[in-house]
Amino acid sequence: MKKIGHGSYPLTRMRRNRTKLFSRELLKENRLSTHDIILPVFVTDGEKKTIPITTMPGVFVHSSDKILSTVERAVNLGIKSIALFPNIDNSLKDFEGSYATDENNLVCKTVKLIKDKFPDLGIICDVALDPYTTHGHDGIYSDGEILNDKTLEILCKQAVIQAHAGCDIVAPSDMMDGRILAIRKALESNGFHNTQIMSYAVKYSSSFYGPFRSAIGSLNNSKKIDKSTYQMDPSNIKEAVREVELDISEGADMILIKPGMPYLDVLSNINQNFDIPIFSYQVSGEYSMICGYIDNQKNNRSNIILESLICFKRAGATGILTYFALEIAEIIKSDNIG
Numbered sequence: 001m002k003k004i005g006h007g008s009y010p011l012t013r014m015r016r017n018r019t020k021l022f023s024r025e026l027l028k029e030n031r032l033s034t035h036d037i038i039l040p041v042f043v044t045d046g047e048k049k050t051i052p053i054t055t056m057p058g059v060f061v062h063s064s065d066k067i068l069s070t071v072e073r074a075v076n077l078g079i080k081s082i083a084l085f086p087n088i089d090n091s092l093k094d095f096e097g098s099y100a101t102d103e104n105n106l107v108c109k110t111v112k113l114i115k116d117k118f119p120d121l122g123i124i125c126d127v128a129l130d131p132y133t134t135h136g137h138d139g140i141y142s143d144g145e146i147l148n149d150k151t152l153e154i155l156c157k158q159a160v161i162q163a164h165a166g167c168d169i170v171a172p173s174d175m176m177d178g179r180i181l182a183i184r185k186a187l188e189s190n191g192f193h194n195t196q197i198m199s200y201a202v203k204y205s206s207s208f209y210g211p212f213r214s215a216i217g218s219l220n221n222s223k224k225i226d227k228s229t230y231q232m233d234p235s236n237i238k239e240a241v242r243e244v245e246l247d248i249s250e251g252a253d254m255i256l257i258k259p260g261m262p263y264l265d266v267l268s269n270i271n272q273n274f275d276i277p278i279f280s281y282q283v284s285g286e287y288s289m290i291c292g293y294i295d296n297q298k299n300n301r302s303n304i305i306l307e308s309l310i311c312f313k314r315a316g317a318t319g320i321l322t323y324f325a326l327e328i329a330e331i332i333k334s335d336n337i338g
């Protein structure tokens with residue numbers, strides 16, 4: 001870009017552009033749209049259940065009959081995609097997470113139910129075993145080790161049955177090695193040429209996932225789960241670049257970086273280095289942290305939520321998963337922004 005020497009004060013007054021509302025609106029570099037927003041939805045077995053998640057005010061686990069009204073609200077607000085996460089009954093969990101590959105499992109049934117009513121809504125499903133295993137890990141666990149290649153075989157089956165049920169985007173979220181290539185091949189050989197893969201290419205071993213783990217019931221008797229042999233160390237960024245490189249070469253259609261706000265430097269770095277759509281996830285711990293702050297700043301709620309999300313666009317995100325999805329969509333709709 002050509003460098004032009006700007007005049008100094010008073011030739012340049014940075015506040016000139018900020019003086020009037022129309023001008024501030026006109027000069028906004030980034031805007032949020034409901035098209036950028038993905039609503040995470042928690043589903044559980046049974047009927048007529050709406051269970052509040054105590055650490056995430058305003059977020060619920062619904063039985064599939066109840067989910068349709070939440071989904072309908074999202075669609076009416078202009079949200080174009082949702083991400084589905086199951087809370088599996090303990091009686092269906094085992095050491096290998098075998099319910100993950102049952103084509104009549106909760107996720108598959110719910111995808112069909114939602115697609116039947118809202119065929120144009122994009123549905124994203126996690127490909128990982130943690131909701132299905134008794135130990136709460138994302139992969140096959142043996143002698144204190146998470147077995148990479150054995151886990152891959154199961155992930156492939158899980159991805160194929162989800163695609164078969166009507167899921168549009170499979171999202172491997174477990175940070176195993178080689179899973180994008182394996183899943184891509186499995187999808188291709190089963191005729192799912194257009195099923196997209198959103199790779200959680202850069203997922204940190206973060207302490208901000210706590211409320212999510214209780215929401216899906218994967219906390220093992222509140223014993224701390226250490227996922228640091230597969231998820232990334234929060235101090236690393238070069239490793240993130242390698243992860244993204246690999247997942248692109250293995251056939252990912254888009255990548256996700258997670259958590260969100262504490263990792264915007266990673267998002268920005270990846271955005272500058274790669275030509276691929278990048279998503280971010282404002283995760284459960286961030287959500288509950290922001291809700292805590294809002295409790296003390298009630299009359300500024302909309303601006304706090306908006307600021308917590310516009311920063312993702314500024315850093316280069318194509319889209320954002322956020323538990324504020326319905327609320328931000330309402331804020332955008334009412335144009336009550338800025």
Ligand code: PBG
Pocket residue numbers: 126128129130138173174208209210211212213282283284285
């Ligand atoms: C698990 C998964 C996790 C999240 C999404 N998928 C948790 C984990 O890795 O333990 C976290 C999302 C959140 O905290 O909101 N495959």
